[in-house]
Amino acid sequence: MKRMIIGSLIVPMMIACNKEIKTDAPVLEVSVEKADIKAGDTATFNIQSDANVLSFYSGEVLNDYGFHNGRKIAIDSVTLSFSTSLNYGTQKDQFAVFASSDFNGQYTVEGLKAATWQNITTLYKLAPGNSNTAIAAGVKKISQLAAPGKPLYIGYRFIVKPQTANGASKLWTMSAFNMSGHTKLGVQTLADHKSAGWRIIAQGQHDPGRGAVIQAAQLAFYGNNKDFMEEYTEDWVITKAVNMEEVELGPDWGTGIKTLADPPLKAYRYRFTTPGTYTVTFVASNVNSDNESKTVRQVTVKVTP
Structure with missing residues (x-):
């Protein structure tokens, strides 16, 4: 009998534990005292x-509910900058910079050779001689290198020829890599050293630890120094595909104006500084551990000079 009683109690408890907690959509009514104001006034x-x-969205750029799922913005131009250093050795013409808009994203020797690579080394001022300090190569516009509707890849190539006949290999480094998109909202980073998605394509035999190496803050290029000094090697380090036409800025976020711990909010004031017509949005949320219910209300504010 006791087992039957315990069993009859457990079943309802399990049902209760598994029951999802629902939440009702919140009530939200919003009005603006004065819909036509002057720049500098408070609504x-x-x-x-x-x-x-x-939450509150003013309707201004980067605070617009119309972009709460994400904002993309057109790129007007793209620049590429980096720094180089080199030490040791005497071999010439080892380091070069390339761009491709038809690389297929296959980081293999076959994929590399199937692409058209534009040599853009002469756009930049590479480190002229032995230096323990990285030297800025310059900031150059590279928008003209991209084909319409296609991304761009940047590749750094390091060649070591047989060293008896061509001289000892130098040690090159490339650091401070930055691809910047210039937009109406300012300069946006398209790729830097950490986000460039570097991949190595190595050709030829390498001594351990030699060739192209992706380090925490730079790319380093080492020539063979032991068993394969007479081996021809060619190493490429290539970025991910970089969109040259638009950049994803992520969602516009609202301003939190009330939390669960705050008392009911009866009014909210906001100062508009720039003329324009703004769709102001308030988002009300009821939240629990299982669900969130929202109500959205919008009003229009016209700001004149």
């Missing part, structure tokens, strides 16, 4: 809501 928004959380 007052009257609010009626039982929401746990309230």
Whole structure:
């Protein structure tokens, strides 16, 4: 009998534990006291809501609810900059910079050779001689290298010829890599050393630890120094595909104006400084451990000079 009683108690408890906690959509009503204001004036928004959380979007750039799922912006031009250093050795013409808009993304010798690579080394001022300090190569516009609708890849090539006949190999480094997209919202980083997605394509036999090496803050290129000094080697380090036409900025985020711990908010004031017509958005949320319910309300504010 005791087992039957315990069993009858456990079943309802299990059902209760597995039951999802629902939440009702919050009440939200918003009005603006004065919809036409001058730049520099403050708009007052009257609010009626039982929401746990309230967020505010002014409608200005980067605070616009219309982009709460993500914002992409056109790129007007792209620049590439980096620094180089070199030490030791006497071999010439080892280091070069290339760009391709038809590389297929297959980081193999076959994929490398199937692509058209434009040598852009002469755009830059490489380190002229032995130096323990990286020297800036310059900031150069590379938008003209891209084909319409296609990404661009940047590749660094390091060649070592047989060293008895051509001289001892130098040690090259490339650091401070940056591809920047210039947009109407300012300069956006398209790729830097950490986000470039570097991949190595090595050709020829290498002594251990030699060839192209991806390090924490730079690319390093080492020639063979033991068993394969007479081996011809060719190493490439290539970026990921870089979109040259638009950049993803991520979502526009609202400003939190009420949390669960705050008392009900009756009014909110915001100062507009730039003329324009703005779709102002309030988002009310009721949240629990299982669900979130939202109510969205919008009003228009016209700001004149």
